[in-house]
Amino acid sequence: MSDTIRGKIFVVRDNIDTDQIIPAHHLTLVPTIPEEYAKLGSYALSGLPDSYRERFVPEGRTTSPYRIIVAGRNFGCGSSREHAPISLGAAGAKAVVAESFARIFFRNCIATGELYPLDTPTRLCDDLTTGMEAELDLDANRLTVPGLGRTYDLAPLGDARQVIDHGGLFAHARKTGMIQASADHTP
Amino acid sequence: MSMTLTEKILARASGRPSVKAGDNVWVQADILMTHDVCGPGTIGIFQHEFGRDAKVFDPARVVLTPDHYIFTADAKCLRNIDVCREFARAQKLPHFYDPADETYSGVCHLTLPQKGHCRPGEVMFGTDSHTCTHGAFGLFATGIGNTDAAFILGTGKLLIKIPASMKFVLDGRLPPGVMAKDIILRIIGDIGVDGATYRAMEFTGDGIPCLTMEDRMTICNMAIEAGAKNGIIAADAVTEAYVRQRTAQPYTVFASDPGASYLSVHRYDLAKLVPVVALPHSPDNVKPAAACGDCRLDRAYIGSCTGGKISDFTAAARLLDGRRVAIETCLVPATVEVARQLETETVHGQSLLDIFRAAGCLPPAPPSCAACLGGPADTFGRLNGAEVCISTTNRNFPGRMGSKRSSVILASPCTVAASAITGRITDPREMIA
Numbered sequence A: 001m002s003d004t005i006r007g008k009i010f011v012v013r014d015n016i017d018t019d020q021i022i023p024a025h026h027l028t029l030v031p032t033i034p035e036e037y038a039k040l041g042s043y044a045l046s047g048l049p050d051s052y053r054e055r056f057v058p059e060g061r062t063t064s065p066y067r068i069i070v071a072g073r074n075f076g077c078g079s080s081r082e083h084a085p086i087s088l089g090a091a092g093a094k095a096v097v098a099e100s101f102a103r104i105f106f107r108n109c110i111a112t113g114e115l116y117p118l119d120t121p122t123r124l125c126d127d128l129t130t131g132m133e134a135e136l137d138l139d140a141n142r143l144t145v146p147g148l149g150r151t152y153d154l155a156p157l158g159d160a161r162q163v164i165d166h167g168g169l170f171a172h173a174r175k176t177g178m179i180q181a182s183a184d185h186t187p
Numbered sequence B: 001m002s003m004t005l006t007e008k009i010l011a012r013a014s015g016r017p018s019v020k021a022g023d024n025v026w027v028q029a030d031i032l033m034t035h036d037v038c039g040p041g042t043i044g045i046f047q048h049e050f051g052r053d054a055k056v057f058d059p060a061r062v063v064l065t066p067d068h069y070i071f072t073a074d075a076k077c078l079r080n081i082d083v084c085r086e087f088a089r090a091q092k093l094p095h096f097y098d099p100a101d102e103t104y105s106g107v108c109h110l111t112l113p114q115k116g117h118c119r120p121g122e123v124m125f126g127t128d129s130h131t132c133t134h135g136a137f138g139l140f141a142t143g144i145g146n147t148d149a150a151f152i153l154g155t156g157k158l159l160i161k162i163p164a165s166m167k168f169v170l171d172g173r174l175p176p177g178v179m180a181k182d183i184i185l186r187i188i189g190d191i192g193v194d195g196a197t198y199r200a201m202e203f204t205g206d207g208i209p210c211l212t213m214e215d216r217m218t219i220c221n222m223a224i225e226a227g228a229k230n231g232i233i234a235a236d237a238v239t240e241a242y243v244r245q246r247t248a249q250p251y252t253v254f255a256s257d258p259g260a261s262y263l264s265v266h267r268y269d270l271a272k273l274v275p276v277v278a279l280p281h282s283p284d285n286v287k288p289a290a291a292c293g294d295c296r297l298d299r300a301y302i303g304s305c306t307g308g309k310i311s312d313f314t315a316a317a318r319l320l321d322g323r324r325v326a327i328e329t330c331l332v333p334a335t336v337e338v339a340r341q342l343e344t345e346t347v348h349g350q351s352l353l354d355i356f357r358a359a360g361c362l363p364p365a366p367p368s369c370a371a372c373l374g375g376p377a378d379t380f381g382r383l384n385g386a387e388v389c390i391s392t393t394n395r396n397f398p399g400r401m402g403s404k405r406s407s408v409i410l411a412s413p414c415t416v417a418a419s420a421i422t423g424r425i426t427d428p429r430e431m432i433a
């Protein structure tokens, strides 16, 4: 896993719940089925109110031009649906940088290995706007926004970093010998 | 070392003499619950990771309760129920509540207690955020994602961090017209939707013995709406009476030690609480119902794991008895048992069903989650446009009950019933002589 993520940011505000990340009527899609995984990506953040003028995944596209999501407080609150981090990952997002996360969403990011959930003490959603270019350095725990000439510190992910680097809980458990690779396991 | 109730249960489950907040420990799961929305994904990961022929850690500890998208023509929903059924058959799961036959029960969070799966002192994981409901029985219960659930299916274990506890002391008795739902909405209004993130919310105080098991479930159900990992109430005689009626299995009753440490202590005098509502679009946007009278409503909804229990319908029926609703009023019993009780339970000698019929409510829908989380287009009670709905459910984020343009107001069954009668948000105490 590369330690730098470069790309456009998509900015949302406080308390973005899992219904806004992936509306409940799309939960019939089963993430372990590849076509349905891709479909989940095309609906990522489609539950945001119409006050958000940009769409995270543009009309008619299946993936997002934004690689980094910037949020306020309590991102991912609400349901335990793993479809939430999966839809963001399937759309092509690599990280969410937020003031704080809801617990189950944070845990699901790590378990699925879909994206890096990064805490920041700064209220970035007031500073940044959708479409800005940014560079996320996972080793230095820094987000740089060259257009503003600013750099923001992020809280280190600790042990969770490696789990996501490995591709989620199961891949990590096998790599570290916590569980055996089963005979017919196809990675 | 002094421990909280949550710490004591997790110490037992991790095989250690003691644990403290912040420790990361492997715990043994006593129950893993999943349903039709997260079950197929969990099963998919389990089979991919452990192999097609792998067996679950213990079939008797897996509870499979299709409940979310049941009464629909949507092909994917029906396929997902089939996936659950096929898995239950292949794994010989004794606790599969099949929508296709008489074993069907309804919403998982009322099915688990009613079928005897909630036992004090145990550890329960569920692929549903409202799994925290079951802390009402003095057990540790929390919601997890599919990957974690698949890991448990294969190993019976999960690595978790011991949460620090916040103590909520509930003293005194609720006045007429004020319900358990008002207690938890008030608390969420006070601490905010992230006020207990990563924490255990422990409810204690001399008001607890007066609360029924259903009241306690309502309170613990919404711990997640404050971001908590679990809600918990120590088991007492009320708990044991309920549990003993439903299961013969042994269990252990734990209580917090006197010197246990809490992150914070919050006190409530139940006698001083008033009926409240959570206005759109957040469960912490809490106002007294009496202060919201100009808000006009299009629909009232009584149902879900939070507000679709028999005590919820009985409270609503008391207000609706001899009155008429002014707006469309949807009733969704949480389980088959509740649906039956609508016919057998009475208020002033009349069955609840007769009272609802005479009041002009829509006929009750079959038990399921129904419109609590929107659901497919043909879901009963779904908000398909810019309607305003007052509801006994637990979430009102944008689009929760269907359309992004709709608005949901959360309230107790008494407040929903009173508001259905007037067509605007109404403090039920106005109607209680």
Ligand code: SF4
Pocket (backbone or CB within 6 Å): B068, B107, B108, B109, B128, B130, B303, B304, B305, B306, B368, B369, B372, B373, B393, B394
């Ligand atoms: S009734 Fe609503 S909150 Fe309860 S389990 Fe079903 S969808 Fe979730």
